[in-house]
Amino acid sequence: MGVPVGVRWEVGAFLGLTAATGLIDAVSYLKLGHTFVANMTGNVVFLGFAVAPGSGFRLGPPVVAVLGFVLGSLLGGRAARFLEARPRRWLGIAFGAQAGVLLLCGLLVGVGVLRDSGGTSYLLILALAGCFGLQNATVRHVAPKDMTTTVLTLTLTGLAADSVLGNGRAAPPYRRLGSIFAMLAGAAAGALLLQVTMAWVIVLAGVVVASAATIFLLAPAD
Template structure:
């Protein structure tokens, strides 16, 4: 797929999406029963931990997160298939929908309609996980190499392996370092803000995703 916007705009958008992931995973892990809504590898491990009664992990949150993530990924895949030939509209629409759902979740949490404990927490988990399933499915088709926006395992592997000390081939590490820094910053800011508010952490993540959507719709081409 041709790049719909200039390379710097594109990288900025994907770094914003990565920071949003850090923010929301801070919410889901610290407030929603030790689960992740963007990192499904962690949820599979948590499901294994939950088999041991004394582990402190519950089956419900990761199961709901996986279901929501799969549904969001399905929607993202169908959207990509239908709109991939119009990349500006596709990416702007996909991330715009994600931003809208995040902002609505933040509003509902702020109003007390959705809570981080009890039955409504599961609705929040499935909605957030669907958002990041949609993001993953979209990024899978569109992102530059190593900018997955949700999982840093391959990014760290590439950073260590693809250099003169590793495979002997010089490589520019800036995007990889930027992805790591964005995820770290998002998680740190999320953890700090959660001491005072959950709703505004979700709103902040939604705002970052909305900015990414705006970049893909409006930024100049390369």
């Protein structure tokens, strides 16, 4: 279905969501036990690695991440079912809720309630993965082609396969390149900021997602 905002606003919002993914996956992989909260393919692979003794991978973090992601996806699916007839409200609520949880997580990390180790780290993984399950369940209904906001495999495939050296269609590469750059920039910014603070990386991701929610609620349709 179409997004009820102008194309430039739409693309900007989805690029912002992609950058937020890079920010939070930097947190989860570098600080929360080598797991991803947005990229479930990686977690399934990590579960396989964890079977081997001495691999350095633990079962707990990816299991919790997959669980949180599934729960978030279920909530996203229910929201789509009941609200997709009112797309502005639907997208605003879904991404607004995601932003709210991210900001709350950042606050709780900042005051020391949630930490990057120990039992509370699992609560943080669960909450962050739920956020990106919700994001994925929502984006799959509305995102332009190859702007999935969380994985770049199809984006890179399309960029190469549709190029002059591929099938010759020479599809405009701008959105695909934008998605790649947004993910890279988010991950790089997250990795750099993590040297100083984890809380503010999560808060920054929440602000970016909140901006996307505002775009879907208020941006003009042309």
